[in-house]
Amino acid sequence: MSLEFCRKEELARTLIGLEIRSSHATAWEDIPAFWERVMAENLLAELGDVSTIYAVYTDYAGDWQAPYTMVLAVACDAEREVPEGMRRVQVPAQNWASATLPDVTPQAVWAGWTEVWERWEDRDRRSYEVDLEIYRFGGEAPQVELQIGLEEGA
Template sequence: MSSQANYLLTHFSDFLFVGKSIRTSNETAETDIGNFWIQYIKEKWLNSVEYKTDEKVIGLYYNYEGDFTKPYTFAIGCKVDRIDNIPEGMISLNIPASNYAEFIAKGKMPECVIDTWVDIWNSDLDRTYTFDMEVYSPQSFNPENAHVEIFISVK
């Protein structure tokens, strides 16, 4: 059954990304990605990244083996102006320009983000399965009243 989730269409120019990544699938993603966020919060690995464009943290989904039911790579990182000096253990990616459907997850973490993803999976979006993003500004990390922008690459 298909539902119509609320979203806005937007376009991003290409940008550079630096972060750390893991391989997962939706079968184990809640645990895998949850533990990865805990590791990020504990280690604060973005503190060592140079040339950040802003203070936003990006949860990046890419390298899909198919649709959302198949394995993919998840990374936590940020936009940067240059990738001259990437910290050890991190990856850099050039994210191409693309059209996105923008969703807003609001409320208690992590439920609001999970619920928004369920809406996305149940929607009739014409997804490209290239790069999808959760964008966290500093106020996104309020556990009781989060505001997270989720961008899904679309045709």
Template sequence: MKTLQTTEPMLVLGIPLRTNNQRAFEDIPTHWQRFSGENWLARIPHRRDGDVYAVYTHHAHEGVDNHGDYTLIVGACVTHADTVPEGLASAVIPPGRHAVFEVEPGRHDKVGERWLDVWANQDLAKTYRCDHERYAPDGKIEIRVGIR
């Protein structure tokens, strides 16, 4: 694990899913299939780059814990969004400190397992506000968790 300090917010547009940790291993793979199968990445205007983001936000207990419902938005970082196209939602990844957990490149199937490691780490002062995954075109995968 390494840490990353960001100084600018990032705006992500993508398709939303309301779920929780009890349903996540069932709901999230289906959501990703929808994102890919319906070619949503190509439909997102003003993409900043080729990265794909999965943003976990709007927690039922924001700032406290990750229990209860939250929204997952799978999409792309954009330069701006004058309007949010129908079918999409937006999320802002705020600037701040993030613990970065790498996943074996190209191994999307290992992301859920890595999240289990993240949540088991009791030494992190997690913010429980806006965590995200970053998928680079070269296969690199990172889980970024907001920390105090």
């Protein structure tokens, strides 16, 4: 797979959701199990519209191989109270490299990240502040977009 990334600038966003700590070494097992639990138990429904779900990668302990936090979240008003057991994530206004994946399967998402880690020409310009997978379920066909946070000036 070869992804075509475009640059985009996005406004700040407030998200609320559930978190898990993972790493590159355990992500293939941890993250699908976390998704399955959150979706099976409908844990984001109390927050409102779940037609767009964000997988937020943040709190990086280093580069892409180090531990990080992944938050499954939805967009919320900045003033919204955070339900017990959930977390607020402030996604900063910044420059992103964005690519739409060919489908929403875990295999396609993993292949997209593998390209970012191993072959993407701008991988050394990642900010490691926040990265996103944006799952849009409201249209005719589900879509997932990778948004990779870039260093300032990148």
